[in-house]
Amino acid sequence: MSTTPPVLAAELAAAWADIQRNHPELPDLAAPESLIGESSSACGAELSFERLLHEAVHGIAAARGVRDTSRAGRYHNRRFLAIAEELGLDHPEEPHPSSGFSLVTLASETKTRYRPTSQRLQRALKAHTVATDTDTRNFRGPAARHGSSGGGVRVKAVCDCGRNVRVVPSVLEQAPIMCGACGQAFRIPDAPSAHGALAAVAG
Template identity: 85%
Template sequence: MSTTPPVLAAELALAWSDIQRHHPELPDLAAPESLIGESSSACGTELSFERLLHEAVHGIAAARGIRDTSRAGRYHNRRFLAIADELGLDHAEEPHPSSGFSLVVLRPETRRLYRPTIDRLAKALRAHTAATATDTSKSFRGPAARHGSSGGGVRVKAVCGCGRNVRVVPSVLAQAPIVCGACKEPFRIPEAAGAA
């Protein structure tokens, strides 16, 4: 059980290398562990290959010296969108009022190109989820650390029906429910913070 995080980190690094084969200017992933656990609502709330490709867009923007976000990393601008297009990601026609063009999805041809990588990473993610589902004491730092900000507010713990938890800014949770992929219940902020 204790070996799962290093295995997942290794799979993330391997998937990143697969992206680098198609986009050589993408810098190395310094800390794969930073993508596990807590997530930035602007960059995606669930770890997947699609989110990894989203993070690769940020990596290429950084390598090119392009400012692809504003508002402490929450708003993804048209420069982000242009690089996302290069990496095979589709997007909505109009930007979201608070996160811009952050909601990108894999094109079918991109999904075909990376199918073995997607399958391998999904298997590692399932194993990681199974190994850590009963251990709620684990806490990881995620993409918010990259932006040097909590993303516009103090993050608090929200819990779903099966006991999994995420850190979220209350105003983000108020915009729309965030639903647990395991139990399909929405995450809610506990009324009384009894636990320290």
């Protein structure tokens, strides 16, 4: 099992602490490694400072006892939106049919406020992506290729709206991962389904 990159974990913790300085009620980020290398289908975004601020909205909602999503966490309602505005996030005029107001973006003032923090985090994320991409090109044996309990090589799965996540093919075999932006399922490029991707690997 790979360990959490210490630089990236430290930058995530530092960025979260920077948000806490502006919003003291935000709970601590107990496990920054839980965000590394993962993309939230509900949030529909890869890890970035913008995504971190999105997660902070959920953190404050939880601290206040506010139910900010519905439909198994996919639909971001107007209570989410109100807190997002407090944290300096812009939003579309109308909610998305399946994800509501999940597609929040950094307002210009928020970009300025957090620019040094955002830039440090982005550098750490880029370094982690390079290391991860290099690792997935190495041969790791059949157990890894098939995504067994011994681990699995993540591949890029894409959504027709342009978003992408990295996932072990066997995860898609178990159940679809839905995009929070458009409600469509992520798929492995040039593969009609996760099952087809696994069959190609097995063959």
